[in-house]
Amino acid sequence: MATKNTQNEAVNDDAMSVIIIEGAVCEARTGRTRFSETVKNRISLKSDAIPYDEIHAFDKSGDRLTPKWFKDKTGYISLASVYEIPVMTTNGRKISFDDWLENFNALGSEVRVSIIQKDGAIYPKAVKVLKDGEARDPFEDL
Numbered sequence: 001m002a003t004k005n006t007q008n009e010a011v012n013d014d015a016m017s018v019i020i021i022e023g024a025v026c027e028a029r030t031g032r033t034r035f036s037e038t039v040k041n042r043i044s045l046k047s048d049a050i051p052y053d054e055i056h057a058f059d060k061s062g063d064r065l066t067p068k069w070f071k072d073k074t075g076y077i078s079l080a081s082v083y084e085i086p087v088m089t090t091n092g093r094k095i096s097f098d099d100w101l102e103n104f105n106a107l108g109s110e111v112r113v114s115i116i117q118k119d120g121a122i123y124p125k126a127v128k129v130l131k132d133g134e135a136r137d138p139f140e141d142l
Contacts, residue, residue, distance in 0.1 A: 018125065019054055019115045021077060023047030025133065028106035030098065040080040041097045043124055045113065050077050057117035065120065079115065079124040088128045100127070108133030 023045035030041050052073050058066045069076045085097040089104065100106055110131035116123045 017056075017117055019051060019117065020112055021045060021047065021050055021115060022110070022112045022130070023050070023077070025106055025109045025111055026076070027078075028101060028109075030101065036080075038082060040082050041085050041124070042078070042080045043085070043113065043127065044076060044078040045111070046076055048075055050075060055117060055122065057120060057122050059119075061120050079113065079122060081123045083123075085124050086126045088126070090129050090132055097127070100129075104129070105133035105135050107136065 024047065025043060026046045027042065027044040030039065032039055033042075050073075052070065055070065058070055063071075067078065069078050087095050087097055087100040089095060089100075095103075109129050112128045112130060114125040114127075116125050
């Protein structure tokens with residue numbers, strides 16, 4: 001089975017394929033969720049160009065195991081990985097996901113994310129920052 005990523009390069013593999021998604025970071029953190037006790041690197045993007053029709057990882061998952069963002073298809077995608085996610089900054093420097101969260105303004109950044117999809121799951125492979133996010137003061141309105 002041949003699938004295509006957003007750059008129209010064919011990736012031939014029945015079990016795994018790669019997609020490139022560009023969007024704005026609306027969440028980036030390391031931690032748990034109310035649904036998962038596993039500590040993971042987590043990133044969520046908002047984009048009008050998420051290729052939902054190219055994501056086949058959830059075809060056999062059933063309704064209960066298919067993520068809400070995929071069912072709703074409202075311009076969001078949430079990704080998580082227990083492995084390190086390499087990040088390339090706007091000046092081409094390669095850093096860790098933790099370094100990006102600690103030393104840069106990840107929220108609001110414009111990024112390109114390489115995503116690996118396997119049956120039942122998708123994972124972020126790498127993040128390339130196209131434009132840094134702006135600093136925000138959480139106490140601004142207090």
